[in-house]
Structure formats: structure tokens, C-alpha cells
Amino acid sequence: MESYILFFIIAVATILSPGPGVILTLTNAIRYGTSGAIGGILGIAFGTFIVAGVSATSLGVILATSAVAFSIMKYIGARRPNKSKPALEVRKTESFSLLRA
Template identity: 80%
Template sequence: MENYLLFLLIAVITVLSPGPGVVLTLTNTIRYGTKGAIGGILGIAFGTFIVAGVSATSLGILLMTSSLAFTIMKFVGAAYLIYLGIKLWRSPAISVDLNNATYKNRKLQFLEGLTLQLTNPKAVFFFMSVFPQFIDFTEGFTTQFIILVVTYSSLVVCIHLVYSLLARSARGWLASEKGGRIISRFSGGTFMCFGVGLATASK
């Protein structure tokens, strides 16, 4: 496997860049604390395994070559992001209790993060376009592929935990009903913008 360090650098930059997953982690952290964000983070990371597997199969090739398949997947992902945005926007203002934080069901958080990752066709294209550049096809493909996927998923967990810890330090500023409303409106609006952006995106 060639240029692993270069792949590591690209993966770090990609995971660090703001996106729906990062917004979900920040929102969950501010509302429920770092422990309350772990389920969503693991869902996003596990979704990476599935998306990477899809990118290596005929389904990934279908999404890459079929305009219809891409369009369907794109609008499903966009609809889900907009749904999350509306749900957050319309949710009642939550006062963040720093001494007695409530926790959202981790299974639901996991499914939320997983769905977020699976309904993003751009993730499939990332793996299809980036991974082949760092695999030596004269050697074992499976081993190299697993190493790259595990690396990327591990970075998702580590970097999102860093985002979560940073967001936790800001919870004190938002520990009020007004702060809860700001969280809901900002996060909801951001998700809706991501959804509109995905719906209007091309391959």
C-alpha cells in the first residue's frame, strides 16, 4: 500500500471539514453532553464501514454510472437532512442543565448517525475515487482496503470526540432557555441548508 501517510492527511482533512455528521455531534454534545453524543458518533463511524463496502461492490459502480440511481440516492439523503433540520427547528427550546444532563437513547442516536452517513451518496464517491489511488493492486486488495477503512473510521471517532470535547466547554454559554433555542434553530437551519445543497448537487 503506497502513500499511506498522504491518505492519512487527506482523511484527517476530510473528517475535520464541517458537514452534517459534525453538526450532529456538536448538537448532541451541547444538548446531552459528550456521553450523550457517543451513540451518534459510533453510528457515523459504522456507517463508514458500510459505505466503504458499498463503494467496492457493483452497487457503488451503479451509483457512479447511473444518473437515475444517483438522483434517487441524492434526494433520499437530502430529504432526510431536511427532515432532521425541520425536527430540530420546531423542537421546543431546551434549557441545558449542566448538573443533571439528560441523555438521548443511544440506540436512536446510533441509528440517526448511521442513517446520516448511509444517505450521503457523496461518501460513496469519496471512497470510490480516493481509495483506489492508495491501493497496490498487485498485492492483497482486501487487507489494504480494510486498513484504509479502519483508519478512516477511527479518525471519525477520534476527531468527532475532539469536536465533542470542544463543544462541551461551550455548554456553559448556552445553559439557558435562550441558548437551547439558539442550538435548535442554528442546527436545524444548518441541516436544512445541507439538505438543499445535496439536492442541488451534481456528481
Template identity: 65%
Template sequence: MKLYPLFVLMATATVFSPGPGVVMTLTNALRYGLRGSIGGILGIACGALLVALISATSLGVVLATSALAFTALKFAGAAYLVYLGIRLWRAPAFQFAEQLAQPAGFGRRFAEGISLQLTNPKAIFFFLSVFPQFIDASAHYAAQFSALVLTYAALVVLIHCLYALFAQRARGWLVSERGGRLFNRAGGATFVCFGALLATARR
């Protein structure tokens, strides 16, 4: 395996950088608490595993070489991000009392996390372009692939849990009606911006 410490550093920077997954984790943590955000975090991690598996198959080659497939995936991801942004923008400001009364569905959060990660340009580009550079062609491919992908998924869980804990610390202001409304709109605008950037991205 080539330069494993460098891979860990690059993967950490990729996961830690703000993106759609981070916005989702912060939103879930503020609405449902750390426990309620776990489903989404695990969904994002599993989505990363699926993206990695796709990148290792012939479908990954098609996405990397076909302009049509790349464009279709790009616009599908952009539309999904814009949808999430509009939904969050229009959502009512959450209240602390409501958070305790309405438990978050683990399955729904998990499915949302997977769906988001499958259309996350940051993860897709990482596994299609950066990831292969750390595979040593002269060594056992499956063992290297498994170690690197599981490392990435573990980093997703760890870093997103840290984001969720941070969100809980900042809850005092954000759970107020004004703070909640501002957070919803800031998060919604962020999703829409990510969608627009993805729609205009080039190979």
C-alpha cells in the first residue's frame, strides 16, 4: 500500500472539509441530538463504501470515461442537493421541546445519508481520481482496497460524530426560533450552492 499516512491525511481533509454530508450531520444533531444523528452518519459512511465499490468496478470506469454517464450523474446529484436545500430552507425553526418529543427514525436518517453520499461530488471525485493513486499494482489489490476504504469510512464516522458533538455545544443559541430559522436557511442555501456548483462542474 502506497504512502498510507499520506492517504489518511488526505482522507481526513476530504471528510473534514464542509460539504453536503457535514451540513446533514449538523442539521440532524441539532434537531435530534447525537443519538438521532447516528443513523445519518452511518448512512454517509456506508454510502462512501458503495461509492468506493462502484469506483472499483466497470461502472466506475464508465463514469470516469463516459461524458454522458458523468453528466447524468452530475445533474442527478445536483437536483438532489437542490431538493434538500429547498426542503431545509422551508422547514420551520425547530424547538428544543419538539426535539425531545419527536424521535428521529434511524432507518430514514440512514437512507438519507446513503442517498446523499451517492450523489456527493466530493466522495465521487475522491474515489475516482485520488484513491487509485494509493493502490500498489504489485501488491494484493483486495487487501489494499479493503484497508483504505474501511479507513475512509471510519474517518467519516469519527469526524461526523465530532461535528455532531460540536453542534450540541452550540445548541443554546441555535435552538432559539431566530437561530433555528437562520440555521435552516444557511444550511438550505449551502445545499443549493453545492447543487449549483455540481451542475456546473466539468470533468
């Protein structure tokens, strides 16, 4: 009976606390308005759909039991084909006129 009470307390706390998806949606809605929050909402929905698909197809069981399959999925997930410029680019200049007093 103790396990059920503990489970109930943890379940209620989990349900009542906002998750990262809610925080992201609220932050984007406050900063950018309703239209700015749509991208985050769609991303969260797509990620949830992927997790549900993995669970429904029993791919999770295969990944849990096969180290090779798990390593392949890690490699696919970590590979990010992005050919754009880096987010932070340091430019070297020959003149430091802005730093001189």
C-alpha cells in the first residue's frame, strides 16, 4: 500500500508541474507573441510523435537490447547536417581604432 501512495504523490506532482515544453511555449509566446510560439509547439509535437512511433513499433526494445543498434541511432541523432555559418564568428581586424581612447 505504501508503494501506491508514493506513486500517487509522485504522479500528482509530475502532472501539476510544468515541463520544459510548457516553459518553452510560454517564453516564446511572451517574447514573440502567438505566432512566435507556433514553431516551438510544432517541434514539441513532432518530437512526441517520434517517441510514440518508436514505442509503438517496439524499436525501443531493440535499442535497449542491442548495443550496435543503439550506437547507430546515437550516430544518426548526433549527426547534424548544417552547412550554415557558425552561430558565433570571431573576426580579426588589423585596426583597433575602437579600443583606442
